[in-house]
Amino acid sequence: MAQDTTQQAPPSAPTAPARALLPFILPAAAVGVTASLVFVGASTAAEQLQHLLWGPLPDALGVGRYSVLWMFVMLLATGIAVGLVVWKVPGHAGPDPATIGLDAPVMPPAVLPGLVLATMLMLAGGPSLGPENPIIAANVGLAAWLGGRLMPRTPGALWPALAEAATLGALFGTPVAAALVITEALTGRPMQGRLWDNLFAPLAAGAFGAMTTTLVSHPTFELSLPPLGRVDGGDMLSAVVVASAAALLGMCAVRAFPYVHTAFHRLRHPMLMLPAGGLVLGALAALGGRLTLFKGLSEVDELARDPEGWSAGQFAVMTVVKLAALLVAASCGFRGGRIFPAVFVGTAFGLCAHALVPGVQPAAGVAAGVLGMLLAVTRQGWVSLFTAAALIESPGILALLCVASLPAWLLVTGRPQMQLHPDGTPVR
Structure with missing residues (x-):
């Protein structure tokens, strides 16, 4: 006899009354x-x-x-x-x-x-x-x-x-x-x-x-980039490529994270690990310049105000140096988070893509670069989408990012994260 599928459906969870939420x-x-x-x-x-x-x-x-x-x-x-x-x-x-x-x-x-x-x-x-x-x-x-x-x-x-x-x-x-x-x-x-x-x-x-x-x-995350024009198929393709490439670059740092962490922790004492990390960061700053210092938010705004002010090679150097600096600082014991510097890395990567291929709109390149980098570094899908979209003042950017997030997520999901268990093995 055919079963009544309506009766088998689980009841929906009851809604809490207002008196339960007000306290x-x-x-x-x-x-x-x-x-x-x-x-x-x-x-x-x-x-x-x-x-x-x-x-x-x-x-x-x-x-x-x-x-x-x-x-x-x-x-x-x-x-x-x-x-x-x-x-x-x-x-x-x-x-x-x-x-x-x-x-x-x-x-x-x-x-x-x-x-x-x-x-x-x-x-x-x-x-x-x-x-x-x-x-x-x-x-x-x-x-x-x-x-x-x-x-x-x-x-x-x-x-x-x-x-x-x-x-x-x-x-x-x-x-x-x-x-x-x-x-x-x-x-x-x-x-x-x-x-x-x-x-x-x-x-x-x-x-x-x-x-x-x-x-x-009065905080603000919106960047002073040229406005995103009408989105077409080329913008969709460039966002997918940039987000996926940024995710792959971020995964390089994620893969290196436990090894760099182990190398610094062989020094065993914070008065050795942290000064050693400071020296390495000093060398990276000498290579990448002042914009690769600090958490990166004001520096991102400086990049966005003049996206044509640096060459593709300069953007590439800042991207790699900042990502390496993030990797070293997170490994040697400095107390801090990885979201804001990852935003700088993604921004520089997106502007590098624009400098290499002028058809990549700066706003689309930056948003896609930030999205891919954050997906790799944080493995937080919603936060990555929200942060990338919040940087760009355009109603069309969210749909673009939703499409770009799909292949980027496939590249990072199920793989090691930029976070370790107490025994030093990566969280998955």
Whole structure:
């Protein structure tokens, strides 16, 4: 007898009532505002220190601000300073940063001051890492500690989710990135209720984090590139080729990551690993120039303001040097994230493609290059799409990127990630 397929269909998950979601708004707001202030405070302090170290100080010493000598001195000094923090400050600035992604573990409160200090020194000194991973980790630890004491009846797993979403909202100036990351994290996990019910509290935290950052520091990711013209088949083909090529280039760094990490960790002590990393970064900076220093956001904007200002060879050198600097900084123990420097690598790669083939529109080349590089480095599909699209002011860019992401994702999925297990083997 034929079975009734309608009766066999599983019932849909019930929607949570409003009274079940309303109590999460106040904790989400508190975490969102606090996470944003931690991010803005650490970033502002690092920017002020960077201005001093790379401006008045070399001027007073009669040394060129971005001379080869000063870049070597500053990157070595940064390695020594961060090495001292990792060695001597309680908590040792957290676990090996090569083992941590965006989903940070909950660290004890005693670890957090050293982690934030090491991050600020790194941001000011010039290594090619961003603030995202350590600031997320600091906010996760702070939220779990304070939330567990002030609201002990609240589920403990809520605080890390709120802190991660709030920090992502603060970093990008919009809660959309937080919602996308949380959605991706929920994939394959058992959920109670509808997806939107599970996103409600993190999305609220991301919104409060984004609003606070916007009110305090007015962030923007949009680049001053020539506007994307009407998209045609040639643009689609160029985006697919550039994104796939960028993903393959990024996978070269991912493949090398465990070997470079092992080489630095054979030195065993942070006062050897980090200064050695600083010396290598100094050599890379001498090769690539000042634009290959720091996390890369202001440098990306400088590239975008004049996409015709460098030759294809210069863009290629900046691409390779910045990717190598990201690889070294992430391997030798500097505390930092990989998203922002990967954006610079992808931008330089896309502009190199435009310089080689003028038919590749700069906006399409940059967006596709950033997409492919982020897919390889982060393995976060939604974040890669969102970040690449956020750089370009064009309604047509998202459809272009969705198509370009398909072959690029096939090149990276199932392969090692730029993150290691504690035993040094790559995460897959």
